Amino acid sequence: MQQVFVGDIQGCADEFEGLLESLQMRFGVDFELWVVGDVVNRGPQSLRALSLLRDWVENRGAHYVLGNHEIALLRTAAGLRSLRRQDTFGDVLERPASDGWFDWLRSRPLVETGRLGRQPFAIVHAGVHPDWSLDELVARGRRIRDRLGGESRREAEQFLAADSREESSRADVERLTRCRSVAANGDWFEQPSVEGADPWHLQWARRGHGYGVVYGHWSLQGLHVAPGLRGLDTGCVHHGRGRDGALTAWLPDPTAETPFDAPDTNFLKIPARRAYPRP
């Protein structure tokens, strides 16, 4: 079965639909989607992008992890954050509660795992702690899901409201969905270049882990191909702001033993259909 990993969509529903059509022409129904999060916000059609994805998760077994923009959407819906000028997910917030968006989103994972050839892998939105083994990452993801996706909506809201300096699982949510660089002591930053820190994946790579990581979140870095690593955010929603944007999918060779090797040219790019002015 062809596995297809999809970068940050950010409300660019036309490009997401274009990607799905192109995959269906090529593979029929015989492929499996893995989506790295940030399906909503900044772009024009958050609700449509999320509805498309939800259909694929519920009816076609797509895998999907939450990004920082989904966490922001959940926090806004819970009254923990106010809608900001640059937020474009108002179309989701305006849906009636009976649609169940809040409960559906909060029940999604932040870590998903699989295997390509003989390589196990995880998908996360932004990054992982350089020291975490795959088991550690999975255990932390499970603890978050227990808190956020449990039976009680109130407990989920309390978790979203918790101080990440005091709650380790809440801190893990922030790291998994926002981290770009890491200092030698493990402290992490959203900024890509901080004195004394490296991109998280440089430190992660030095540890020689036996698993791969597919991630998004870092459009200024662009497509990242290195052994064990695939970064897929190519800034579709930033098209026309001084650079070209595209929605990128990774289509690893399903017959390869070690598809996380580099170099690798198995990518499908759907160019942005229009310029997306800053909201």
Ligand SMILES: [Mn+2]
């Ligand atoms: Mn992001």
